[in-house]
Amino acid sequence: MGMKVEQVLHMVGGAGETSYATNSRLQEKTIYRTKPILDNAIEEMYRTLLPERLVVADLGCSSGPNTFLVISEVLGVVGELRRRLEQKPPEIQFFLNDLPGNDFNNVFRSLERYGKTIEEEKGELLVPYYVVGVPGSFYGRLFPCRSVHLFHSSYCLMWLSQVPQGLESDHGVPLNKGNIYITETSPPQVVEAYQEQYRRDFSSFLKSRYAELSVGGGMVLTFLGRKKHPANGDLSLLWGLLAEALNSMASEGVIAEDKVDSFNLPFYGPSMQEVKSVIHDEGLFDLDQAQILESNWDPFDDSEDDLAYDNVANGKNVARYIRAVIEPLIAHQFGDAILDELFLRYADNVSKHCLKVKTKFTILVIGLKRKA
Amino acid sequence: MGMKVEQVLHMVGGAGETSYATNSRLQEKTIYRTKPILDNAIEEMYRTLLPERLVVADLGCSSGPNTFLVISEVLGVVGELRRRLEQKPPEIQFFLNDLPGNDFNNVFRSLERYGKTIEEEKGELLVPYYVVGVPGSFYGRLFPCRSVHLFHSSYCLMWLSQVPQGLESDHGVPLNKGNIYITETSPPQVVEAYQEQYRRDFSSFLKSRYAELSVGGGMVLTFLGRKKHPANGDLSLLWGLLAEALNSMASEGVIAEDKVDSFNLPFYGPSMQEVKSVIHDEGLFDLDQAQILESNWDPFDDSEDDLAYDNVANGKNVARYIRAVIEPLIAHQFGDAILDELFLRYADNVSKHCLKVKTKFTILVIGLKRKA
Numbered sequence: 001m002g003m004k005v006e007q008v009l010h011m012v013g014g015a016g017e018t019s020y021a022t023n024s025r026l027q028e029k030t031i032y033r034t035k036p037i038l039d040n041a042i043e044e045m046y047r048t049l050l051p052e053r054l055v056v057a058d059l060g061c062s063s064g065p066n067t068f069l070v071i072s073e074v075l076g077v078v079g080e081l082r083r084r085l086e087q088k089p090p091e092i093q094f095f096l097n098d099l100p101g102n103d104f105n106n107v108f109r110s111l112e113r114y115g116k117t118i119e120e121e122k123g124e125l126l127v128p129y130y131v132v133g134v135p136g137s138f139y140g141r142l143f144p145c146r147s148v149h150l151f152h153s154s155y156c157l158m159w160l161s162q163v164p165q166g167l168e169s170d171h172g173v174p175l176n177k178g179n180i181y182i183t184e185t186s187p188p189q190v191v192e193a194y195q196e197q198y199r200r201d202f203s204s205f206l207k208s209r210y211a212e213l214s215v216g217g218g219m220v221l222t223f224l225g226r227k228k229h230p231a232n233g234d235l236s237l238l239w240g241l242l243a244e245a246l247n248s249m250a251s252e253g254v255i256a257e258d259k260v261d262s263f264n265l266p267f268y269g270p271s272m273q274e275v276k277s278v279i280h281d282e283g284l285f286d287l288d289q290a291q292i293l294e295s296n297w298d299p300f301d302d303s304e305d306d307l308a309y310d311n312v313a314n315g316k317n318v319a320r321y322i323r324a325v326i327e328p329l330i331a332h333q334f335g336d337a338i339l340d341e342l343f344l345r346y347a348d349n350v351s352k353h354c355l356k357v358k359t360k361f362t363i364l365v366i367g368l369k370r371k372a
Numbered sequence: 373m374g375m376k377v378e379q380v381l382h383m384v385g386g387a388g389e390t391s392y393a394t395n396s397r398l399q400e401k402t403i404y405r406t407k408p409i410l411d412n413a414i415e416e417m418y419r420t421l422l423p424e425r426l427v428v429a430d431l432g433c434s435s436g437p438n439t440f441l442v443i444s445e446v447l448g449v450v451g452e453l454r455r456r457l458e459q460k461p462p463e464i465q466f467f468l469n470d471l472p473g474n475d476f477n478n479v480f481r482s483l484e485r486y487g488k489t490i491e492e493e494k495g496e497l498l499v500p501y502y503v504v505g506v507p508g509s510f511y512g513r514l515f516p517c518r519s520v521h522l523f524h525s526s527y528c529l530m531w532l533s534q535v536p537q538g539l540e541s542d543h544g545v546p547l548n549k550g551n552i553y554i555t556e557t558s559p560p561q562v563v564e565a566y567q568e569q570y571r572r573d574f575s576s577f578l579k580s581r582y583a584e585l586s587v588g589g590g591m592v593l594t595f596l597g598r599k600k601h602p603a604n605g606d607l608s609l610l611w612g613l614l615a616e617a618l619n620s621m622a623s624e625g626v627i628a629e630d631k632v633d634s635f636n637l638p639f640y641g642p643s644m645q646e647v648k649s650v651i652h653d654e655g656l657f658d659l660d661q662a663q664i665l666e667s668n669w670d671p672f673d674d675s676e677d678d679l680a681y682d683n684v685a686n687g688k689n690v691a692r693y694i695r696a697v698i699e700p701l702i703a704h705q706f707g708d709a710i711l712d713e714l715f716l717r718y719a720d721n722v723s724k725h726c727l728k729v730k731t732k733f734t735i736l737v738i739g740l741k742r743k744a
Binding site: 093 | 424425463465467472473475476477480481483484500502503504505506507508513514515516517519
């Protein structure tokens, strides 16, 4: 495919209208919902180790307010705990990781403003903390051995390290024609190629983190997954509607059909069963927590029923944050020029779908403890 | 002055013609010349501590090839040493620090290319290493206590944390009219204000680094200084020629005179005597090395005599790297529009000066060891 995911994949930078920073409410809501699990992991680790210096790494920090949400949560829990346990304040070092294409400049320039807010918020409970940035793929090593106490990652592990190999026949014919992810029309080889890439990536992830974690350390991981067969879930639908928009532009001659046929997302939403199976096979971590959450596609729709209150708004909102997430991948394959038109069509497709059925995201949350 | 140095001061980002990355040969040459001191510091520290994990921080890393030069040097020395001492390869964690306005994105995106070069260069002597970025001022704390083994800083410590206070009379009248740094026409209060700010800043620097260094750790610091009275050195001349260019534009009405009168650089070139005096007063470090080097103003002039071979080229070359260094400060005070014109005039002033006398920079290099 000629695409190096490490170089191309990143959320839209800066703080403008189409940036990830202004389009990450979906991710924000989930961080709030997973707080109890994160809090629990911090507390257990802190009580066990009572470290003078605590190292916390956020993998896939992106660039936006959510990055600071996690820092704030850790500072809150540790500040309160050390007071209750009458411990000397530890120092916390936060490592914010993302791929090298991430807008770290934007993160770093927001830190001072953030620091002031947090000082006011935490007052004398604030423990000293330091923030640094770590560029690189979390499918490889990022830290020295046993140098991290807690890993956190939210909405990242469904991104694969690469587009799976094997999505073409031996003669170079695309097998997943007209699709950009697994759908009902994808042949079994495509499903297998995705599953195989997922297993390999998640397994590398676990091995790297095991090497990097201190004894007594742990991880809290949140990512998109699915409940059913890979071809029938919400993610197949979500990306199917985007493929539909691409196909309509191809049929009108706006983009080349073979560009659509050869485009596949480096993305995979696993089932909890698949996740557990990789963890079990690696044998490096104990599964401490495993929860499945649901979330509306539209990040601004906080309702819990199955009614579409404003399907046009739903379509626009979904298109906006999906664009913030995959614009660089799309632009790399099809050029910048089609972006506005493509996401208009996508918004339209999503809003029509929302009228029929309120499909929801499946979010997997797991808490892992390093085996000694 | 309304200027927050931490937010405004940074080298010109990116990799374009006017960027710091393409205009840092002066700094590069000095890194090569100070290698023996750096090598010696690494060797002593490594032999003393034989750490499994080695933490090295480069303070004021900027964005460009020099950043990687230091990493390469450390990897080389440690790789060779551990082989000779028959030690297991340690892991090295590099912390690259600069102010939040630095173009970290550019640094991070160059890392992969750099990694390949270094793998070829070092071959099997390469020890595992990890690189992270640390945004913030080195005049305050940047790292947890006792978490760093070696600090390196090149061409940074002459930048102050702020423009000195006291450069105005009690009635708000600028005392350093027509100047942007200390010159012969600066009144004694101006000289004192600069010296006082320098003492305060360097003292904060030493206190912060002392807290952050492991027992057995050390520092190698290189920065511009002077040999004579602050009003008579090369730096007074260097900035004096820039002030001249600003004044000529003010006299033609291109910029407002009061903008020049109220503009002073957050910069100070200390004498070795002043440096030693602060180190002695703080009492936290032993001065292991103290050298004074000289360097031509023109980074591309490698001659060692006192002849100007091409004074027009000299002027242009100096203007180019001075612009890469202070463009953001100038633009903050006078706007972007004057930059091209200002640095043309500056190049002209420098080339005229070079005809008269080949003034040289005074570079101070010190090696410090943390007292236990």
